Amino acid sequence: MTTYIWLIPGLPLLGFLVNGLLGRSLGKTFVSVMGPGVIGASFLVSLFTFVEMLDAPGYSLTQHLYTWIQAGDFTIPATLVVDRLSGLYILIITGVGFLIHLYSVGYMGDEDEYAYWRFFCYLNLFVFFMLLLVLGSNFLLLFVGWEGVGLCSYLLIGYYFKKNSAASAAKKAFVVNRIGDFGFIVATLAIFTIFGTLEIAAVNDAASVKLAAGGGAVTAITLLIFLAATGKSAQIPLFVWLPDAMEGPTPVSALIHAATMVTAGLYVVARLSHLFVLAPMTMMVIAIIGAATAFFAATMALAQNDIKRVLAYSTVSQLGYMFMAMGVGAFMVGIFHVMTHAFFKALLFLCSGSVIHAMHHEQDMQKMGGLIRKMPITGWTYVVGALAISGAPLIFAGFFSKDEILWKAFSSPFGHPLFWIVGVITALMTAFYMFRSVSLTFFGKSRIDPQLEHHVHESPWTITLPLVLLAGLAIVGGWVGIPHLLGRSLIPNVLKNYFDGFFAKIPEGIHYGDGLEFGLMAVSTLGALAAMYGAYVLFSRHLPLAGALRDKMRPVYRMLSNKYWIDEIYNLLIVRSIHWISDKVLWRIVDVRIIDGIVNGLAASARNLGGALRLTQNGIVENYAVGIVVGAVFIFWWLLF
Amino acid sequence: MIPNLTTPDFLSILPETIVFVMGMVVLLFDLFGRGRPIRNLAYLTLLTLAAAAYADWTLLGQGLSGFQGTIVADNYSIAFELVFLTVTAFTVLISIRYLEDQEFWFGEYYALLLFATGGMMLMASGRDLLLIFIGLEILSISSYVLVGMFQKDPKSNEAALKYFLLGAFATGFLLYGIVMLYGATGSIHLDGIAKALDGKSAAENPYILFGLGFLLVGFGFKISLAPFHMWTPDVYEGAPTTITAFLSAGPKAAGFAALVRILVEGLSATQFHWVQVLWLLAAITMTVGNVLALQQDNIKRMLAYSSIAHAGYILVAVVVGGAEGLGAIIFYAMAYTFMNFGVFAILILASSKGRERVTFDDYAGFGYLEPALGLAMLVFMLSLAGIPLTAGFAGKFQIFKTAVEQGYIWLTVIGVLNSVVSIYYYLRMIVVMYMQQPTNHSISQRAVPSVPLYAAIAMAIAGVMLLGIFPSLWMDLSLESVSVMTAGR
Secondary structure, three states, X not given: OOOOOOHHHHHHHHHHHHHHHHHHHHOHHHHHHHHHXXXXXXXXXXXXHHHHHHHOHHHOEEEEEEEEEEEOOEEEEEEEEEOHHHHHHHHHHHHHHHHHHHHHHHHOOOOOHHHHHHHHHHHHHHHHHHHHHHHEOEHHHHXXXXXXXXXXXXXXXXXXXXXXXXXXXXXHHHHHHHHHHHHHHHHHHHHHHHHOOOEHHHHHHHHHHHOOOOOHHHHHHHHHHHHHHHHHOOOOOOOOHHHHHHHOOHHHHHHHHHHOHHHHHHHHHHHOHHHHOOOHHHHHHHHHHHHHHHHHHHHHHHOOOEHHHHHHHHHHHHHHHHHHHHHOOOHHXXXXXXXXXXXXXXXXXXXXXXXXXXXXXOOEHHHOOOHHHHOHHHHHHHHHHHXXXXXXXXXXXXXXXXXXXXXXXXXXXXXXXXXXXXXXXXXXXXXXXXXXXXXXHHOOOXXXXXXXXXXXXXXXXXXXXXXXXXXXXXXXXXXHHOOHHHHOOOOOOXXXXXXXXXXXXXXXXXXXXXXXXXXXXXXXXXXXXXHHHHHHHHHHHOHHHHHHHHHHOHHHHHHHHOHHHHHHHHHHHHHHHHHHHHHHHHHHHHHHHHHHHHHHHHHHHHHHHHHHHHOOOOOOHHHHHHHHHHHHHHHXXXXXX | XXXXXXXXXXXXXXXHHHHHHHHHHHHHHHHHOOOOOOHHHHHHHHHHHHHHHHHXXXXXXXXXXEOOOOEEEOHHHHXXXXXXXXXXXXXXXXHHHHHHHOOOOOOHHHHHHHHHHHHHHHHHHEOEHHHHHHHHHHHHHHHHHHHOOOOOOHHHHHHHHHHHHHHHHHHHHHHHHHHHHHHHHOXXXXXXXXXXXXXXXXXXXXXXXXXXXXXXXXXXXXXXXXXXXXXXXXXXXXXXXXXXXXXXXXXXXXXXXXXXXXXXXXXXXXXXXXXXXXXXXXXXXXXXXXXXXXOOOEHHHHHHHHHHHHHXXXXXXXXXXXXXXXXHHXXXXXXXXXXXXXXXXXXXXXXXXXXXXXXXXHHOOHHHXXXXXXXXXXXXXXHHHOOXXXXXXXXXXXXXXXXXXXXXXXXXXXXXXXXXXXXXXXXXXXXXXXXXXXXXXXXXXXXXXXXXXXXXXXXXXXXXXHHHHOOHHHHXXXXXXXXXXXXXX
């Protein structure tokens, strides 16, 4: 029993409350200290808790706060659990969260006082809900966090609510997520019916007893949970909201739509690994959806000109990678990539924010170029991030986690060489579009509006410090998971030892030799290096050639830049038809005629009854006494006869 | 023979003693301190209530009983006494500015409030019909005077007279009931009555049933069950607003406390009979209260009928019985106290002498004129309507959930339909506040700040939200306290 875990979500909540209630009157400086301060404090508590957890029996700390719901035998305690999975997550959330809060002080500094105050309120509230999501010991508490982050995401995407596109993007994100939430709710009910409890640990323990492996029940539950995960983590078919979510301020994209909230889906799958391994069909679906999402999102990223949109599609694609890892049973590797991705994707977004900030809200990469001379810190940290995500070998974080995923996709008993092939192609595309964006933005000749150009300069320290720190993490973050192949007995795979025995065991696959593993790694790595170099040369030195190539492939390019017209297809098939049913059937017939008819009829009769009863209430005492006598007679009659 | 009195005897009446003695002290202060602001007496009263609550708190779980078992300080009585003390504390908080505003300078007001509180406490802790009757009369007589406190206001006088006449009439019924029960069983002590009724045939004794019937009429009047409710709107409208608030929460809870104790501890042998009668009374009371509330334009009258409807919901819990049902009564009484006083505090804050906001129309645009007060009013109305995350929902949920579990499906259906009806007039307030343009009349009235009223509203909000989100805070004690009582049987 540890007594201070509540501080981890409690401090951000405190920040939200104090900022929300008093921030407006206390001014910008106060908000700037309070907002990041609570997250920093929460990070320190998380660190302390994490260290204590490593010494705790069973590597798990719990704190029971109070009994939330008590109805007969049904009890929902509000309990927080720090174990190896949530311990890692809280470090990422508060650590990266703190850097992004710090960054926001600089980035949002130009906003007026009211907007500034509102921003930090929402951001603190988001961190609170995200921490609740990962720390909650049962499905209901998890769901509170799950819905809470959805709400904050909605509020922050629509932060510039006067812009029509921002408002509709927020709405889209919310509605699409609701579809996933439906899956979560139904899965929760099914789990409660089968297990009689909503405590996650108990469900994991009893999974193999209560559910037949491969049976319909476990497959349905896991598929429903995965549906929820596709909503939150932007996978096919529910990924469409994430690119639009870039309407929010850039720190929001970095924190919510890259580093933390979108990994909630992966968190839930990893958390319930004992359930998922019982459903091979679900695992296969996850792996296929993950691989498909990774591939298609990467192709779409190739054709984007908005610097943030490239990163948005890249996020979708990387999340697909992680799901592919989950689907082949490599839960640990998936979580490893969640961690490294949090570092380098947050870094990339923040760099892009720094550029956008300097360029006075210009986001089109075609109007940039050569910025490395004006903004060296931003530029070089962006290059670090791009190297990390592209899997530049041996040093950068992305290399280790991505290569582990590819290897598991090939070698795991749930895996298949096809997954490896799709993964490698995606990796090549990733390297290509990332270095396209690096070159277009920072290298080559400047295409910046000359009037704007001499205003462009490096951002203040509150912006660059987080960049440098994250760049450091984007390098060393991968060193905790150096595979045996490279580390041998000299460098231990820290992460593997850390998670030893935590996730559900999957059956041993065929044992492949080191040579094959090395060979596959070499193929993907060399390919990625070639793609990086190619993109760099093409887009920094031979831009006209790139334009000519694009014109040659115009139909493909148009298809990619329009995201395969998926938004339009959804609009036609789903939105319009629902709209029609709502308008013509549900509203005009069901609601107006039937429901309103009944309600209005009942209301009219209640009023008439009231009007009649009112006559008895005439203010004359004798009549009231008669009323009492009538009542008494009635009672006696009832009792005695 | 004079029995030996020991420490537990006196400890068991410690909270009551504090309240009664301090009531007299307040009178004396008033006598010798003429000319000083009566605000001071209000603070003294609040201190008294706090002391009594503290005494109750220390007695919790000891299950003391004194004076040969005629009075107890078990968890049941303590839980109810905490409700009464909360009610009176709220009444005092909302009275301070109201009385000054009405240029009312009589300190007896606070003394009478304390006496009424003491009477309620005796009703909850008495296990002897005579003691319960005395408590009821102390409460009633204090209430008659409090209703008529504004001597120069004809409405206040009329209300007091009506209340007194009908109250005396109902008291007669109650006394008859006690006499019949005594005649049939030879005891006025609840244990004695229960012992005499052990065995089915005795319970079929017509004298017992007559006694039960008279008792139900007497209490039905006190807790204004339909058709004994007709005095309620007139009295509530005429009484000083603070006293209306007090009457709608305190004496009703006390009536339920005594009635439930008598029925469960004394007359459980006749349960078959009283359950049937109360079932019908509950259905009628909920319906009459809600249907008539629909028609009201005056908010005080609306709240009067609404309090009748809420008494109906509580009566459902009495019918359902068992620890779960009876516990819901205590929970609901507390929840109702918070939301009811919240509304009254706002009514008083928003009005001033000569410019009273009494009808719905007076609140047009209130949500924009006074954003904070409007929001608070919104919360209270939602709670009264029983919307989740509020105390009102938690209470109703517990009542109806238990009713369904015990098989009272139809009563639950009636109750739920009634709460649907009630949403109409509670939401009407919200509609008026937020969706209607302020009239010139209402614009000219801004609330005059008052710290005690703000404190009352803040306490009420905190109570409504806390009991709504963490019902177990009060539910655990409520459930546990009645199980102590029922287990004793």
